[in-house]
Amino acid sequence: MIVAEPKSLDEIKAMVDAYDRVLMVGCGTCVEVCLTGGERAVNLTATALRLARKVDGRDIEVGEQTVIRQCDFEYLDEVRDADEYQAIVSLACGVGIQGIARKFPNTPVFPGVNTTFMGFNEEYGYYTEMCKGCGECILHLTGGVCPVARCAKSLLNGPCGGTNNGKCEIGGDKDCGWVLIYNKMEQLGTLDKFKEINQPKNYGKAGNIRSMDIRK
Amino acid sequence: MGFKEEIQSGNFVVTAEVGPPKGTDISEMKHHIKGLKGKVTALNVTDNQSAVMRICTLAVAKEIMDIGIEPIYQMTCRDRNRLGLQSDLLGAAIMGIKNVLALTGDHPVLGDHKDAKPVFDIESVQLLEVINGLNEGRDMAGLELQGATDLFAGAIVTPESNPLEPQFAKFEKKVSAGAKFFQTQAIYDMPKFMKFMERAKAHDVPILAGILLLKSAGMAKYLNKFVAGVSVPQELIDELTPFKGEDALKKGIEIAGRQIAELKEVCAGVHVMAIGAEDRVPDILAAAGL
Numbered sequence: 001m002i003v004a005e006p007k008s009l010d011e012i013k014a015m016v017d018a019y020d021r022v023l024m025v026g027c028g029t030c031v032e033v034c035l036t037g038g039e040r041a042v043n044l045t046a047t048a049l050r051l052a053r054k055v056d057g058r059d060i061e062v063g064e065q066t067v068i069r070q071c072d073f074e075y076l077d078e079v080r081d082a083d084e085y086q087a088i089v090s091l092a093c094g095v096g097i098q099g100i101a102r103k104f105p106n107t108p109v110f111p112g113v114n115t116t117f118m119g120f121n122e123e124y125g126y127y128t129e130m131c132k133g134c135g136e137c138i139l140h141l142t143g144g145v146c147p148v149a150r151c152a153k154s155l156l157n158g159p160c161g162g163t164n165n166g167k168c169e170i171g172g173d174k175d176c177g178w179v180l181i182y183n184k185m186e187q188l189g190t191l192d193k194f195k196e197i198n199q200p201k202n203y204g205k206a207g208n209i210r211s212m213d214i215r216k
Numbered sequence: 217m218g219f220k221e222e223i224q225s226g227n228f229v230v231t232a233e234v235g236p237p238k239g240t241d242i243s244e245m246k247h248h249i250k251g252l253k254g255k256v257t258a259l260n261v262t263d264n265q266s267a268v269m270r271i272c273t274l275a276v277a278k279e280i281m282d283i284g285i286e287p288i289y290q291m292t293c294r295d296r297n298r299l300g301l302q303s304d305l306l307g308a309a310i311m312g313i314k315n316v317l318a319l320t321g322d323h324p325v326l327g328d329h330k331d332a333k334p335v336f337d338i339e340s341v342q343l344l345e346v347i348n349g350l351n352e353g354r355d356m357a358g359l360e361l362q363g364a365t366d367l368f369a370g371a372i373v374t375p376e377s378n379p380l381e382p383q384f385a386k387f388e389k390k391v392s393a394g395a396k397f398f399q400t401q402a403i404y405d406m407p408k409f410m411k412f413m414e415r416a417k418a419h420d421v422p423i424l425a426g427i428l429l430l431k432s433a434g435m436a437k438y439l440n441k442f443v444a445g446v447s448v449p450q451e452l453i454d455e456l457t458p459f460k461g462e463d464a465l466k467k468g469i470e471i472a473g474r475q476i477a478e479l480k481e482v483c484a485g486v487h488v489m490a491i492g493a494e495d496r497v498p499d500i501l502a503a504a505g506l
Contacts, residue, residue: 152323153294153334157341158386160320161374161401164444170325182382194382197345197389200298200338200356 002030002093003127004037004113009048015110016049016087019060023085024049024112025100026066027092034127036113037091039066045091045112070096076103083107117149135205141198143184148201150177156198158182219258219286219315220368223397223422229485230506231288231399231424232497233260234280236271242279248494249283255498258286258315260399260487264295267327274304277313288370289313292321297337298346298356305350309365317370317399318343318390341386344369344393371395373423374445375412376405383445384415391419399487402428402439404448406478413482422484427475429490429500430468433457469496473503480504 016022024046032038046062053060063085069075070092076099082088087108090097094115101109117129132149138156139146148154152170159178162169166179185194222229232252237245252259259280263273277287289308291301308316320340324332338346338356346356353364371390377383387398403409403425416423428446430436433456436448452471459467476486486504490497 152325153320153336153339155320155336155339157339157389159377159382160339161372161377161383162322162326162444163377163383165378169444170323178382179379182379182385186381191385194385195388197341197393200342203337 001033001119001121002095002115003034003117003119003129004031004093004115006036006041006045006091006113007111009045009052012045012089012110012112013049013052016060016089019086020058021061021063021085022049022087022089023063023065023079023082024089024091025070025079026064027070027090027096028066028068029071031091031093031096031113032066033121035125037093037096039064041091042066045089070099072099073103076100079103132206134201134203135210136202138198138201141193141196142181143188143190145177145181145184147177147181150175150180152177156201158194219288220396222257223484226484228480228506229257229422229424230255230488230501231258231260231485232256232488232490232494233262233290234276234494235262235265235491236273236276238268238270240271242271242276245276246279246283249280249285251495252497253284255501256285256488257485258288260288260290260317263290263292263319263321264327265322267294267322267324267329267332269327269329274307274311274313277308278311281312286315287313288315288317290317290319291343292319293336293339293343294321294324294334297335301338301343302346302350302355305347305365305367306361309350309367314366315368315370316347317372318347318395319372340371341389341393344371344390344395348394368396369394370397370399372401373398373416374401375403375409376401376447377445380412384412387416388419391421395421397421397484398423400424400426402426402443402446402489403475403479404446404452406475409479410482424485424487425476425479425483427472427479427486427488427500429472429488429493429496430456431491431493432460432464432468465493465496469499469503472500473505476500476504476506480506 024042026042027037042064046064067075067078082104089110089112090100091112097111118131119127120130129149134148163176168174168176185191261273261276277289280287318340324334347369350365353361373387433453436453439446
């Protein structure tokens with residue numbers, strides 16, 4: 001799922017400083033799971049914003065709504081009374097924030113979160129990045145562990161010299177993705193594949209205004 | 217004879233390295249390079265070493281050639297994409313640079329521009345294949361070059377890496393990808409290195425053992441704590457501990473000389489990293505009896 005982290009209250013407060021009536025819209029899918037952008041997060045953030053503005057002596061009205069998804073017009077149709085507000089703060093991922101901005105083209109829309117990565121729920125409240133959306137999956141070559149997402153340098157042919165007792169040179173106790181790959185391939189008995197040279201990726205597939213049309 | 221010819225004819229080679237400064241005052245760097253003339257077979261020039269921004273490698277390689285030493289042009293994949301890397305390799309070739317050391321490069325978070333976007337469009341193994349391609353007259357897109365390169369490509373290996381197996385597999389990939397010589401990360405654990413050399417022998421590729429000059433016990437402890445793939449044994453730390461300043465440096469030179477003398481038997485050469493004490497490289501070689 002898509003993981004996002006909350007923006008600081010100070011940042012959100014500064015973004016909406018010019019307004020007195022703001023609608024805060026949550027998203028009930030990915031960011032709800034990581035507790036960043038669902039109904040509860042909207043309530044907490046809206047309350048904090050109201051309090052902060054009260055302290056400044058400038059009350060702000062913050063409407064609270066959460067839809068199932070902000071990445072789909074079908075669900076964005078459920079956002080109500082948006083025209084009664086001067087601005088919208090979206091707590092969805094970057095996709096949803098842009099969805100809201102497209103749905104209400106005349107209303108300024110602000111991000112309430114920083115969208116960070118596509119991740120796996122390791123344990124309650126702890127997520128790790130697993131996929132970079134590179135558009136050219138090579139998990140069959142690397143024992144089901146992604147070097148693009150899990151090696152800090154996205155290396156394709158083994159660990160760099162910075163690997164240290166199974167940890168990455170960037171620190172923070174992060175695992176070396178290539179040691180994970182090696183161990184997994186050893187377990188699977190596929191180390192012969194580890195020794196094959198993987199060719200440079202086609203980064204044309206990793207970017208450049210991508211779209212997909214399944215109607216074709 | 218040049219570096220390639222020396223190494224291919226089985227002569228023991230000595231390389232050292234120079235780290236370009238941050239800024240345009242190169243007087244000290246030139247002094248260090250001049251001091252190495254006639255003492256080393258070739259001289260590495262590092263590429264934004266430790267992800268710290270410095271003078272570009274090509275410009276310093278030119279200084280080295282002007283002084284009369286053959287440079288080994290270190291190229292990392294951190295700061296340039298495949299277009300940048302290939303065009304710099306072509307540039308190196310027309311400047312008369314003959315040797316390239318293909319590296320992945322330290323991550324920017326380890327350096328002084330931590331917010332930089334890391335490139336890593338390709339990496340060391342792939343870069344070796346790219347160099348082979350340029351030598352055969354074609355670029356990464358498969359397009360024909362108007363004049364091929366003739367670059368002698370090498371790579372690095374970290375024999376004290378833990379765990380060693382994935383690192384060794386990568387070493388083998390580098391050999392397959394066309395690495396014609398290797399320079400190693402700093403060696404201190406001799407028994408471990410000897411075992412590595414025993415296994416590496418099957419690949420019949422010249423290996424230059426990395427010698428990193430220990431300037432003090434404090435530096436040794438720092439390496440153990442912060443530098444991956446380097447482990448200075450306690451005996452060496454104990455040996456350095458009683459000495460301070462110049463005396464510690466002298467002890468470090470003695471240790472480095474001793475290591476080289478020991479490694480001489482099993483390696484194609486040594487790569488001496490003096491990190492700021494390049495003017496003492498001749499002393500190290502003298503201590504090794506070279």
